[in-house]
Amino acid sequence: MKIVVIGNGMVGYKFCEKMLTKSAKAPVELVVFGEEPRPAYDRVHLTSWFEHNTADLLLATTEWYEQQGIRLHLADPVVAIDREQRTVRSHSGITETYDYLVLATGSAAFVPPIPGVEKKGVFLYRTIEDLEMMKAYAPHARSGAVIGGGLLGLEAAKALLDLGITNIHVVEFAPRLMPRQIDDKGSLLLQEKLGQLGLKVLTSKNTKKITGEESVNGLQFTDDTFLKTDMLVISAGIKPRDELAIAAGLPTGPRGGIVVNEQLQTADPFIYAIGECALYQNMIYGLVAPGYEMAEVVAAHLCGEMKAFTGFDMSTRLKLIGVEVASFGDPFSPAGDCHSIVFEDRLKGVYKRIDITPDGQQLLGGILIGEASAYNMLLQTVKNKLALPADPASLLVPPAKDGASTGAGVDGLPDEALICSCESVSKGAIGEAVMAGHESFDDIKKCTKAGTCCGGCAPMVKDIITATLKSQGKYIRSVICEHFAYSRQEMLDIIRINSLRSFDEVLDHCGHGEGCEVCKPVVASILASLWNDMILAQGNDTAQDSNDRYLANIQKGGTYSVVPRIPGGEITPEKLITIGMVAQKYHLYTKITGGQRIDLFGAHLSDLPLIWKELIDAGFESGHAYGKALRTVKSCVGSTWCRFGLHDSVSYAIRIEERYRGLRAPHKIKSAVSGCIRECAEAQSKDFGIIATEKGWNLYVCGNGGSKPQHAVLLAADLDSETCIRYIDRFLMFYIKTADPLTRTATWLNKLDGGIDYLRNVVVHDSLGIGAQLEGEMQLLVDSYKCEWKEVVENSELRKRFSHFVNSPEEKDPTVKFETLRNQKKAAEWK
Amino acid sequence: MSISPTTIHWFLACKASDVPSNGGVCVKYGEEQIALFYFARKDQWYATQNLCPHRKQMALSRGMTGTVKDEPKVACPFHKKTFSLIDGRCLSDEAECSLSVYPVKVVDGQVYIGVNEETAMVAV
Numbered sequence: 001m002k003i004v005v006i007g008n009g010m011v012g013y014k015f016c017e018k019m020l021t022k023s024a025k026a027p028v029e030l031v032v033f034g035e036e037p038r039p040a041y042d043r044v045h046l047t048s049w050f051e052h053n054t055a056d057l058l059l060a061t062t063e064w065y066e067q068q069g070i071r072l073h074l075a076d077p078v079v080a081i082d083r084e085q086r087t088v089r090s091h092s093g094i095t096e097t098y099d100y101l102v103l104a105t106g107s108a109a110f111v112p113p114i115p116g117v118e119k120k121g122v123f124l125y126r127t128i129e130d131l132e133m134m135k136a137y138a139p140h141a142r143s144g145a146v147i148g149g150g151l152l153g154l155e156a157a158k159a160l161l162d163l164g165i166t167n168i169h170v171v172e173f174a175p176r177l178m179p180r181q182i183d184d185k186g187s188l189l190l191q192e193k194l195g196q197l198g199l200k201v202l203t204s205k206n207t208k209k210i211t212g213e214e215s216v217n218g219l220q221f222t223d224d225t226f227l228k229t230d231m232l233v234i235s236a237g238i239k240p241r242d243e244l245a246i247a248a249g250l251p252t253g254p255r256g257g258i259v260v261n262e263q264l265q266t267a268d269p270f271i272y273a274i275g276e277c278a279l280y281q282n283m284i285y286g287l288v289a290p291g292y293e294m295a296e297v298v299a300a301h302l303c304g305e306m307k308a309f310t311g312f313d314m315s316t317r318l319k320l321i322g323v324e325v326a327s328f329g330d331p332f333s334p335a336g337d338c339h340s341i342v343f344e345d346r347l348k349g350v351y352k353r354i355d356i357t358p359d360g361q362q363l364l365g366g367i368l369i370g371e372a373s374a375y376n377m378l379l380q381t382v383k384n385k386l387a388l389p390a391d392p393a394s395l396l397v398p399p400a401k402d403g404a405s406t407g408a409g410v411d412g413l414p415d416e417a418l419i420c421s422c423e424s425v426s427k428g429a430i431g432e433a434v435m436a437g438h439e440s441f442d443d444i445k446k447c448t449k450a451g452t453c454c455g456g457c458a459p460m461v462k463d464i465i466t467a468t469l470k471s472q473g474k475y476i477r478s479v480i481c482e483h484f485a486y487s488r489q490e491m492l493d494i495i496r497i498n499s500l501r502s503f504d505e506v507l508d509h510c511g512h513g514e515g516c517e518v519c520k521p522v523v524a525s526i527l528a529s530l531w532n533d534m535i536l537a538q539g540n541d542t543a544q545d546s547n548d549r550y551l552a553n554i555q556k557g558g559t560y561s562v563v564p565r566i567p568g569g570e571i572t573p574e575k576l577i578t579i580g581m582v583a584q585k586y587h588l589y590t591k592i593t594g595g596q597r598i599d600l601f602g603a604h605l606s607d608l609p610l611i612w613k614e615l616i617d618a619g620f621e622s623g624h625a626y627g628k629a630l631r632t633v634k635s636c637v638g639s640t641w642c643r644f645g646l647h648d649s650v651s652y653a654i655r656i657e658e659r660y661r662g663l664r665a666p667h668k669i670k671s672a673v674s675g676c677i678r679e680c681a682e683a684q685s686k687d688f689g690i691i692a693t694e695k696g697w698n699l700y701v702c703g704n705g706g707s708k709p710q711h712a713v714l715l716a717a718d719l720d721s722e723t724c725i726r727y728i729d730r731f732l733m734f735y736i737k738t739a740d741p742l743t744r745t746a747t748w749l750n751k752l753d754g755g756i757d758y759l760r761n762v763v764v765h766d767s768l769g770i771g772a773q774l775e776g777e778m779q780l781l782v783d784s785y786k787c788e789w790k791e792v793v794e795n796s797e798l799r800k801r802f803s804h805f806v807n808s809p810e811e812k813d814p815t816v817k818f819e820t821l822r823n824q825k826k827a828a829e830w831k
Numbered sequence: 832m833s834i835s836p837t838t839i840h841w842f843l844a845c846k847a848s849d850v851p852s853n854g855g856v857c858v859k860y861g862e863e864q865i866a867l868f869y870f871a872r873k874d875q876w877y878a879t880q881n882l883c884p885h886r887k888q889m890a891l892s893r894g895m896t897g898t899v900k901d902e903p904k905v906a907c908p909f910h911k912k913t914f915s916l917i918d919g920r921c922l923s924d925e926a927e928c929s930l931s932v933y934p935v936k937v938v939d940g941q942v943y944i945g946v947n948e949e950t951a952m953v954a955v
Contacts, residue, residue: 482899503853504872514853514872516897517906517913542854546893546908549854554908558890806845806856806867813857815864815889830886 001028003302004088004098006078006244008034010043011275011291012104013059018299020068026303030070031096033088035077036127039065044288044454047158049131057128081248083268100270100302103258104295105241107276107286112147112236116210122232125156134233138163141230145169145219147207148235149177151318156233157199158321169200169227171219173236176203181316181327185344186369189351193323193370202227238286240277253279262308263301264294272298285312288453289421296424313383313421317368317375317456323349324372329365329382331355338364343396345370352396354378356388363388363395376460380417410463419460422453427464434468441465478740481518483511488666488741492526501531503543521545522741525628528664529736532784534791535627535664536798547626550802551788552608556827557816560608561601562588563625564615565661568635568653568673569596578618586611589824595632595670597623602825604812606803612789621787624662628742630669633657634682638675638692646692649675652721656690659725660732662785666739666748669732670705684712687745688728693717697724701731701759704746713749713756716764726775730763733774841936841943844878848940855905857881857892858944865933865944866892868916870903876935877916878944883907884921884928891930 003019005012016030034040041057049057065072076090081101089095109124111117121141123134144160146153149172160168170177176187191201206222210232219227240257250266251259257279264272264280274294276286285291290312300307317326331353338355345351352374354366363381368374374395380386381395389395415428425448438447441462445451451458479485486494491506500506506523507515515523520543528535535544536551547553552560564579579598583590586607588600603611612622625631633656636642638649653673663669672681673690683689689700695718703712716727739748752758761767792798803809817828844858844867852871857864864881881889886909894905896916903916913922919930934945 483897507872513901514870514896514898514903516899516904517895517911520895520897539852542851542896546895550893554890554893556888558888801851804857805859805864806849808859811859813864813889830888 001026001099001302002097003028003030003100003102004096005030005032005102005104006088007104007106007241007275007277008032008036008040008072008074009104009106009275010040010059010288011106011295012102013040014292015102015104015274015295015299016065016068016070017060018295019302022299022303022305027069028302030068031073031098032065032070033073033076033078033090035075036129037075038128039072039074041128043126046125046128046131047155047162049128078244081244081271083248083271086270098270100272102298103245103266103271103273103277104275105244105273105277107238107240107284109234110237110239111234112207114147114207114210116212116216117234119210119212120215121212121230122210122216122234125152125159125233125235131159134159134231135163137231138165141165143167143169143229144231144233145171145227145229146233146235147171147219148237149174149201149203150180150235150237151178151316151320152238153233153235154178154194154320156235157194160231160233161197161199161321165231166198168198169202169229170194171205171207171221171227172201172203173206174203177201178325181331182325182367182369183331183353185342186325186351186353186367189344189346189349189369190320190323190325192346193349194321197321199321238276238284240279240284242277245271245273245277253282257284262310264298264309272301274298280309281311283311285314287312287314287316290314292422292453293424313379315365315379315382315421317372324368324370326368326372326375327366328368328375328379329355329363331365331367333364341393341396343393354392354395356392360392361388363392373459376419376457380413380419384414384417386412410460410467419464420448420450420453420457422457423449425450430461430464431468434465435472439465439469439474480522480741481516483507483513483515483519484523486510488522488526489738491523492530492737495523495526496530501527501533502537502539503527504539515543517545518741521548521628524548525664525666525741529781532662532664532781534786535788536792536801541801545628550605550608551622551626551792552603553626555601556830557818558605558813559601559816559827560603560605561599561625562603562608562611562615563593563597563599563623564620565623565657566597566632567657567661568633568650570635570650570654575618575620578615578620582611582614585614587825589826593625593632596634597625597632599625602818602827604804604816606809606812609793609799609802613793616787616790616793622662622789627662628665628667630657630660630663630665630671632670633660634670634672634686636673636675636678636680638673642675644678645675646694647675647697649673649681649690649692652690652697653681655721656725656728659782660728662788663732663736663781665732665736667742667744669745685709686712688712688731690724696720699724699727702745702749702756704744706744708746710746710750715756715760726771727763729778730766730771730774731759733778734759734762734770737774838948839934839945840948841945844935844942844944846940847937847942850942853896855892855894855896857889860944860946863946864889864892866894866905867935867942867944868892868896868903868905870896875903876937876942877903878933878935879905879914879916879919879930883909883912884930885910885912885924 040059076092078088078090080089087097109126124130144165146157149170157170176184208220208222211218216232242252242258245258258273260273260278275291297307297309315328333355340355343352350370352368355364413427417427419427433448451461524543583600589602591599593599633653635649635653639645669687671688672683672686674681674683675692685703685705689712691698697719698717699715700712701715704710804813818825850856850869855866855868858867866879866881868877894907896905904913906913914930919932921927936943
């Protein structure tokens with residue numbers, strides 16, 4: 001059997017892949033013609049081209065086609081089909097016969113007939129070439145506009161943002177954005193969110209003409225308004241590429257698209273059409289998942305399997321410029337046929353609407369904007385007609401902090417439930433693969449392909465893996481690495497009970513091999529949390545993570561930064577002068593950190609002990625900026641100066657910082673103390689934060705800044721200073737003993753069964769009866785604290801380790817280069 | 832880079848006791864920098880170029896050593912790319928360049944690293 005495929009887009013590629021899998025027994029000859037100069041690439045993630053490059057977007061390399069025995073003709077479009085002879089002829093003159101022909105010609109951007117579209121600076125948004133042209137033009141443009149406020153239009157606007165254009169307008173003909181997916185209220189909220197990112201939206205605007213001499217300079221609308229713009233992207237919809245089919249006499253729809261039946265056959269049974277060029281029951285399916293399904297049906301049909309395409313769910317979930325947008329089922333049921341439940345939180349920018357049948361039994365569809373974590377579960381509820389809970393509004397309430405909302409639901413799904421719609425993988429298929437021994441997400445991705453396309457189903461796939469393993473009675477735990485088959489918590493118990501004090505002892509006792517960069521720092525951290533021995537003690541020095549090993553933070557170029565501790569951010573003028581003099585002497589770049597201290601960059605390895613000698617002589621000690629340890633306790637100035645201050649937040653912050661300095665933990669720990677509810681120290685963004693009240697202190701825990709900001713939650717209110725410290729002792733020690741490696745307190749709490757209520761019970765109500773033990777263990781660490789740098793400075797053996805060349809200890813690394821910026825040095829840019 | 836035994840030139844790097852157990856040091860050889868590692872548990876020595884090919888940083892000697900399925904490796908302190916100490920190939924990213932590796936021998940507590948003679952002439 002010889003099959004010719006016209007078109008090498010995502011769907012054309014998927015067809016080849018499916019055909020190869022299905023025809024393993026009876027080999028087929030595959031010939032592919034593609035118009036673009038490169039093999040199929042991931043058009044869905046086109047905007048990521050700016051961050052990555054073409055190679056990352058490619059679905060397969062030309063070598064792949066060769067290895068599979070597929071003849072691939074790139075940059076060579078087919079120009080004619082001869083249905084009688086069953087041949088196709090390409091632009092370059094190649095003629096190929098076929099037994100079956102598959103048209104996967106896709107679509108082109110629809111260009112509305114607006115005068116001026118030919119001007120310079122007007123672009124389409126469809127191919128990598130379009131992006132290349134936009135990139136070349138963007139440096140000349142300060143403002144940009146996009147015609148079309150649909151899904152692709154907003155992606156195009158994101159592309160303009162990525163190109164560095166700041167003044168961007170999205171122009172939509174309809175009264176709202178994404179008119180096919182979301183409603184007016186949803187659109188308003190989306191517009192607000194986009195506005196915060198600098199994208200302005202104009203709706204109900206009909207463009208009369210594109211103005212400008214040779215290059216575009218603006219848009220004239222039919223309501224006689226005008227928008228100035230230096231650059232324009234048109235993304236007003238798609239137009240199926242059906243010209244070949246029309247020339248070959250195949251029937252097409254009135255607005256384009258090659259008419260196909262349930263088998264995706266055109267009027268000619270030897271010719272199929274799939275993807276965005278195919279018109280099934282007057283519908284063009286402009287998403288990748290239905291295109292893949294069509295590829296599957298044709299491949300199956302050609303291999304003699306019974307399979308039919310009967311339409312496809314157009315539910316979609318995506319992140320538009322950082323805003324989650326999803327619509328599922330039928331989001332536009334007529335008002336008489338359903339009841340709507342709406343949840344709106346303008347403050348957080350969340351809008352959700354679900355439509356349920358009037359009897360309240362079934363979910364019809366809905367829209368989620370700003371927060372869409374319930375999407376998978378809601379979609380499955382619609383698709384599988386699952387019964388709704390007694391109070392359907394509970395489906396819309398933001399998920400509980402433990403993130404278990406989707407996890408609790410997978411058990412209720414039937415085996416047929418389609419989990420990965422891109423690759424059409426069902427819950428049953430994932431479950432079977434898990435039982436066959438593919439127990440990790442990576443394995444499941446490899447053997448079922450679930451989660452490999454858009455990735456939207458990944459959380460649900462993981463939940464199904466976990467649920468299946470649990471149903472088999474398997475104990476699920478995260479082991480550290482190939483060298484230790486234990487979780488961090490188990491390792492801590494083993495090390496404590498057996499009084500193991502070095503990495504080698506631990507490895508001998510319960511490990512295999514030599515260890516690695518994953519387990520060594522974990523063990524080193526546990527040893528430090530339990531015994532508080534000097535971390536560079538013989539045998540444990542090389543088990544430390546590389547920053548801990550040199551007690552400094554490695555920076556670009558291989559030099560280090562130095563952060564002396566400045567408890568509570570309070571410093572005397574004399575100490576400030578010392579820092580300045582040291583920085584001057586050793587030519588260090590100085591910067592105030594976010595944690596109210598001073599960071600000194602650009603220190604050569606061999607200078608570190610000299611720098612610290614001077615700092616220690618002036619009364620400084622290590623700031624542990626290099627360790628998974630307590631960093632800073634930030635403070636506001638508090639009642640000593642501030643007219644609003646309730647208590648002396650600086651003194652309390654210093655007391656706390658000095659209590660927990662040097663404390664090793666699964667991850668870094670940050671803290672802050674605010675002297676009143678104005679919260680100038682931002683304590684609620686810290687691992688533990690304290691805010692003064694009229695009656696004492698409020699203690700907040702498990703907050704985080706960083707990439708996933710999370711507010712700390714109130715653990716206990718109106719505490720006196722001593723009780724507050726006891727609770728912090730218990731909280732920190734409990735965290736140290738139970739958290740997974742490299743897990744900040746916020747993530748730890750999110751995963752903790754029972755969440756904050758459980759934590760409060762353990763810490764405040766001592767429900768486990770370990771309060772005194774935790775406090776005792778913490779006191780031991782507090783009492784055995786020593787400044788690591790002081791020990792190094794005073795120990796010539798340890799100092800020896802701080803040289804770049806073992807055979808030329810005085811010499812600094814000659815490859816280190818600096819540049820100058822604003823009268824200070826900076827590391828030379830790396831390649 | 833592979834070194835054929837006929838053209839090997841051994842130079843004295845340092846004393847064995849200068850190298851921390853299960854860790855590395857950087858050895859200066861003319862203009863070159865060579866990372867030298869000692870796996871104390873098996874009494875094995877390895878040497879590679881000190882330059883991490885990923886971001887061109889002189890850093891591998893400060894990396895953490897370990898094994899993957901018994902193959903010795905080192906992780907660069909910058910981005911934790913790992914490299915085999917047997918043949919220098921990058922273990923975390925197939926597309927990444929591999930390291931030059933050098934033979935090591937210890938005689939009377941002195942560590943020698945083998946380089947081929949052309950390198951030796953350029954370097955000295």
